[in-house]
Amino acid sequence: MTxxxxxxxEISDIFKKLDVExxxxxxxxxxxxxxxxxxxxxxxxxxxxxxxxxxxxxxxxANIARMLGYPVDQLFATSMGAVPxxxxxxxxVLDELIPxxxxxxxxxxxxxxxxxxxxxxxxxxxxxxxxxxxxxxENALPYHFDGEMPHRNYVTMDVFDMPIGMAxxxxxxxxxxxxxPADWAKKVVNDxxxxxxxxxxxxxxxxxxxxxxREAAKVVEDVxxxxxxxxxxGGSGNPQKDPEVLEKAAEVAEGERVLLASASLxxxxxxxxxxxxxxxHAVLSWTQLEIxxxxxxxxxxxxxxxxxxxxxxxxxxxxxxxxxxxxxxxNMERIRLAGLMGDDELTFPMSSGTTNAWGARESWMxxxxxxxxSNWGPREYRGPIWEIITGLTLSLAGNxxxxxxxxxxxxxxxxxxxxxxxxxxxxxxxxxxxxxxxx
Amino acid sequence: MKLNSPLEAYKYLPGTxxxxxxxxxxxxxxxxxxxxxxxxxDCKPMVKVNKYSKKFDVLKQLLAPEIHEVExxxxxxxxxIGGDDVLFRHKLTFFNKTALAYDVWDTMDEKDLVERIKKxxxxxxxxxxxxxxLDMIAVxxxxxxxxxxAATVKKVIDTTDMPMVLCSFNPAVLRAGLDEAADxxxxxxxxxxxxxxxxAELVQEYDVAVTVFAPNDLDLLKSLAGTFSGMGIKDxxxxxxxxxxxxxxxxxxxxxxxxxxxxxxxxxxxxxxIMTVPMxxxxxxxxxxxxxxxxxxIASIFSVRYGDIMILHSIEPYALLPQLHxxxxxxxxxxxxxxxxxxxxxxxxPDANSPVIVTTNFALTYYxxxxxxxxxxxxxxxxxxxxxxxGVEAAVAGGQLTAEKIKRDFxxxxxxxxxxxxxxxxxxxxxxxxxxxxxxxxxGANVLIGSADSGRLPGxxxxxWPPTKK
Ligand code: SF4
Numbered sequence: 076m077t078x079x080x081x082x083x084x085e086i087s088d089i090f091k092k093l094d095v096e097x098x099x100x101x102x103x104x105x106x107x108x109x110x111x112x113x114x115x116x117x118x119x120x121x122x123x124x125x126x127x128x129x130x131x132x133x134x135x136x137a138n139i140a141r142m143l144g145y146p147v148d149q150l151f152a153t154s155m156g157a158v159p160x161x162x163x164x165x166x167x168v169l170d171e172l173i174p175x176x177x178x179x180x181x182x183x184x185x186x187x188x189x190x191x192x193x194x195x196x197x198x199x200x201x202x203x204x205x206x207x208x209x210x211x212x213e214n215a216l217p218y219h220f221d222g223e224m225p226h227r228n229y230v231t232m233d234v235f236d237m238p239i240g241m242a243x244x245x246x247x248x249x250x251x252x253x254x255x256p257a258d259w260a261k262k263v264v265n266d267x268x269x270x271x272x273x274x275x276x277x278x279x280x281x282x283x284x285x286x287x288x289r290e291a292a293k294v295v296e297d298v299x300x301x302x303x304x305x306x307x308x309g310g311s312g313n314p315q316k317d318p319e320v321l322e323k324a325a326e327v328a329e330g331e332r333v334l335l336a337s338a339s340l341x342x343x344x345x346x347x348x349x350x351x352x353x354x355x356h357a358v359l360s361w362t363q364l365e366i367x368x369x370x371x372x373x374x375x376x377x378x379x380x381x382x383x384x385x386x387x388x389x390x391x392x393x394x395x396x397x398x399x400x401x402x403x404x405x406n407m408e409r410i411r412l413a414g415l416m417g418d419d420e421l422t423f424p425m426s427s428g429t430t431n432a433w434g435a436r437e438s439w440m441x442x443x444x445x446x447x448x449s450n451w452g453p454r455e456y457r458g459p460i461w462e463i464i465t466g467l468t469l470s471l472a473g474n475x476x477x478x479x480x481x482x483x484x485x486x487x488x489x490x491x492x493x494x495x496x497x498x499x500x501x502x503x504x505x506x507x508x509x510x511x512x513x514x
Numbered sequence: 515m516k517l518n519s520p521l522e523a524y525k526y527l528p529g530t531x532x533x534x535x536x537x538x539x540x541x542x543x544x545x546x547x548x549x550x551x552x553x554x555x556d557c558k559p560m561v562k563v564n565k566y567s568k569k570f571d572v573l574k575q576l577l578a579p580e581i582h583e584v585e586x587x588x589x590x591x592x593x594x595i596g597g598d599d600v601l602f603r604h605k606l607t608f609f610n611k612t613a614l615a616y617d618v619w620d621t622m623d624e625k626d627l628v629e630r631i632k633k634x635x636x637x638x639x640x641x642x643x644x645x646x647x648l649d650m651i652a653v654x655x656x657x658x659x660x661x662x663x664a665a666t667v668k669k670v671i672d673t674t675d676m677p678m679v680l681c682s683f684n685p686a687v688l689r690a691g692l693d694e695a696a697d698x699x700x701x702x703x704x705x706x707x708x709x710x711x712x713x714a715e716l717v718q719e720y721d722v723a724v725t726v727f728a729p730n731d732l733d734l735l736k737s738l739a740g741t742f743s744g745m746g747i748k749d750x751x752x753x754x755x756x757x758x759x760x761x762x763x764x765x766x767x768x769x770x771x772x773x774x775x776x777x778x779x780x781x782x783x784x785x786x787x788i789m790t791v792p793m794x795x796x797x798x799x800x801x802x803x804x805x806x807x808x809x810x811x812i813a814s815i816f817s818v819r820y821g822d823i824m825i826l827h828s829i830e831p832y833a834l835l836p837q838l839h840x841x842x843x844x845x846x847x848x849x850x851x852x853x854x855x856x857x858x859x860x861x862x863x864p865d866a867n868s869p870v871i872v873t874t875n876f877a878l879t880y881y882x883x884x885x886x887x888x889x890x891x892x893x894x895x896x897x898x899x900x901x902x903x904x905g906v907e908a909a910v911a912g913g914q915l916t917a918e919k920i921k922r923d924f925x926x927x928x929x930x931x932x933x934x935x936x937x938x939x940x941x942x943x944x945x946x947x948x949x950x951x952x953x954x955x956x957x958g959a960n961v962l963i964g965s966a967d968s969g970r971l972p973g974x975x976x977x978x979w980p981p982t983k984k
Contacts (some may be wrong), residue, residue, distance in 0.1 A: 092564065095686050152853065166714065166715040166718035166719055168715050172710070172734075172737045173737060173744055174733075175736040175783060175874070176733055176736075177732035177733050177735070177772070177776070185693050218770060220771065243717070282970065282973045282974075282977075283973075300685075341966075350746065373838065377629055394878060396839050397641065397842075398885070399881075400875075402878065403606045404843065405602075405603060408602060412602070417776075425541060434885055435885070436837075436889070437836075439889070445528060445640045446581060447640060447645070448638065449637045449639065449831065449837065451638065451832075452831030456836065457831070460836050461836060463807070464840055468843070474811070482532070488971060491811050494630035494759065494761075494814075495764055496764075497758050497761060498759055499759070499761070501760030501762070501763065501798075502760075502763065504757060504758065504794070505761065506729055506755055506756070506791075506797070507706075507729055508683070509794050509797065510654050510655065510656070511654075511655075512654075512656075512793070512796060513656065514793075
């Protein structure tokens with residue numbers, strides 16, 4: 076562009092003189108506008124600084140000066156605009172693009188990896204699963220160019236040990252299997268492409284059927300017989316009953332390396348942890364939207380209960396889109412960032428009860444209860460997308476495993492998370508003229 | 515911004531502690547400058563007194579957000595985009611919600627056009643005390659005919675006050691649109707490698723904001739942005755291209771990460787708001803539901819990761835509702851607890867025999883309780899106590915939920931338990947059990963302790979309601 080060489084140090088000196096505080100002849104008009112007095116609208120200092128260089132060279136100079144941290148932008152732009160000011164607003168158009176190289180660095184502080192937790196056991200390891208699933212192992216936020224994501228996201232679909240109330244559009248898919256957890260499990264694996272199955276033993280709740288733990292454990296055996304994917308075993312959420320239920324379930328599932336859901340601070344987590352370690356399972360460490368509680372529980376599981384690091388998955392709680400997802404998202408993102416930056420009480424894979432999205436009235440109510448609202452449209456399309464967006468948002472925060480319900484939600488969530496993971500091949504698309512798209 | 519602590523901002527303030535800004539000290543004001551809850555112009559002495567003018571200017575520069583803020587449109591509906599200082603919302607908050615623009619095109623017939631604009635303009639969804647609405651109209655030139663485009667732009671202006679994006683790569687088409695719309699300050703879409711000189715001329719002539727478009731070419735994108743800045747154009751929006759599927763989408767995702775990270779880290783040439791075009795999903799999917807779903811998926815990804823403005827096509831409610839909610843989710847200020855208005859709320863159609871359930875005004879708690887009860891078709895009253903947006907357990911511990919406050923909010927709502935109900939009974943959350951005696955004394959009412967988790971309330975009510983003791 077030019078034969079003249081300008082040393083960086085010279086430029087630095089020249090522009091030091093332009094430090095705002097030292098500039099003379101600069102007055103401030105109104106809010107921010109800088110009015111630079113001087114011949115022909117070009118500030119003498121700036122004229123000197125820019126010397127006899129052509130306009131394009133001065134642009135380069137300004138770019139460099141900007142990099143050096145001098146507030147030349149405003150001065151420069153104003154004066155450039157001011158040069159042709161005499162002839163009013165004739166646009167100022169350069170002859171060619173200023174070449175540029177985009178560069179950005181990777182995040183230096185992410186130097187810790189998330190634990191890898193393997194669920195399920197094949198015959199080689201004393202189990203009867205066809206395959207295992209490994210969660211975690213990331214060394215960056217998900218799908219980021221900063222690191223490799225060793226394992227994709229996985230979906231485990233919910234199965235209940237008794238008929239439960241469900242949103243209409245969910246229920247439609249399960250009417251034929253609702254009384255048989257084994258058939259239900261088969262259906263989600265064979266028809267809906269579930270990577271795993273979660274068997275929720277909700278009938279054990281004393282407020283529901285109070286099914287004895289021993290009887291509930293039989294359902295676990297049935298499900299293990301019916302499908303050969305790794306499984307998650309959930310209690311009813313009753314803090315008094317769950318430890319006993321999970322103990323019995325862990326016992327009958329010995330060798331299968333299930334995920335026991337869950338240990339929490341408001342129940343006897345030691346019993347749940349012991350059930351996991353005694354029978355070789357992993358344990359879900361569940362807290363309610365509180366990063367410090369998550370640290371505390373993880374610490375207790377490791378230190379007090381002796382759960383190995385490769386056997387802990389966290390559920391920091393999922394709130395539905397519109398019902399606290401902002402907390403759930405940020406809580407997960409903070410947990411994952413803390414883990415990547417070295418907080419080894421938080422370096423565990425995460426799981427989300429994405430099914431909670433069906434608690435949002437937008438997903439199941441026939442129409443808005445608010446007269447002022449615009450029409451919400453058909454609910455059969457609202458529900459699945461509510462579950463998808465709830466899960467997708469958390470996947471971006473670092474969630475690894477998704478507990479889900481609706482087959483469409485599962486299909487789309489898998490498609491998008493695997494796209495971002497990088498395993499979906501599609502034909503290349505030319506978007507250069509997207510404006511003209513006929514739709 | 516270039517400052518890290520209140521002390522660094524304080525140095526430039528008058529230091530007189532005059533109190534005009536509403537804070538008692540300049541130091542307190544300085545900390546609000548750092549958390550961006552006040553603007554520098556809120557310190558009147560800095561604005562008015564001559565001797566502070568240089569400091570004002572320096573401080574203003576130091577406080578400027580890392581990502582340039584761009585305003586589009588005029589009047590009440592004008593939108594601001596950009597203006598961010600952080601990569602993660604918990605580090606501060608994200609500013610200026612992603613602007614949602616929905617498309618119309620210049621080959622639509624007039625009746626359809628007007629109907630579509632009205633649908634976009636009128637759409638609203640009640641949420642936490644306000645209405646979520648859509649922001650903008652993107653006018654696409656599908657005809658490539660300047661006259662047709664001008665006529666469509668004019669029709670849009672006649673129909674709505676929403677700000678516009680004028681979309682064409684043909685400068686003659688853009689000029690025709692600008693002749694109609696320049697005083698409405700639309701955003702121009704877009705300058706690319708081929709047309710940038712003519713577009714730059716237009717942008718300066720009409721003084722409007724401009725999008726630069728370089729699909730999956732960050733060097734070119736930065737070059738375009740740097741060249742436009744170099745020409746004195748300040749209001750720039752970056753479009754690195756939104757590829758809707760496959761590995762190209764993964765690359766697009768990473769382009770957004772890279773651009774925003776570089777901008778926040780101080781690369782001025784690329785520190786501008788970013789545009790995404792989820793409507794490219796319609797170039798791949800041809801059935802409406804799949805296209806709307808995938809478009810919403812893309813919109814959500816870039817609401818979370820750094821999209822500042824987006825152009826969308828589907829106006830089906832099942833697409834608009836999640837789009838509005840995810841944008842709200844990400845841009846809600848994490849520093850202020852989200853609250854609902856205190857008072858007595860009705861779920862279903864309660865009468866004198868219905869239970870009265872106490873909860874807090876923490877929106878998450880309230881909505882959970884409310885939806886748990888509503889979805890089980892329980893008719894009841896909920897007393898929402900103003901706990902300053904703190905949840906039950908913490909509010910009991912912190913004294914924001916007390917017997918006195920429960921009484922205060924019943925009185926404020928003019929709800930007299932003795933006349934309005936037959937049982938003179940309130941139900942406290944399980945996590946507030948220790949307030950039982952106090953509440954009995956202060957209200958002179960019976961108190962029952964409900965379940966700890968509102969998900970269990972319907973079951974609990976079945977066995978415990980109506981109460982045996984009258
Ligand atoms: S108005 Fe300005 S000078 Fe007065 S107290 Fe506030 S910051 Fe200080």
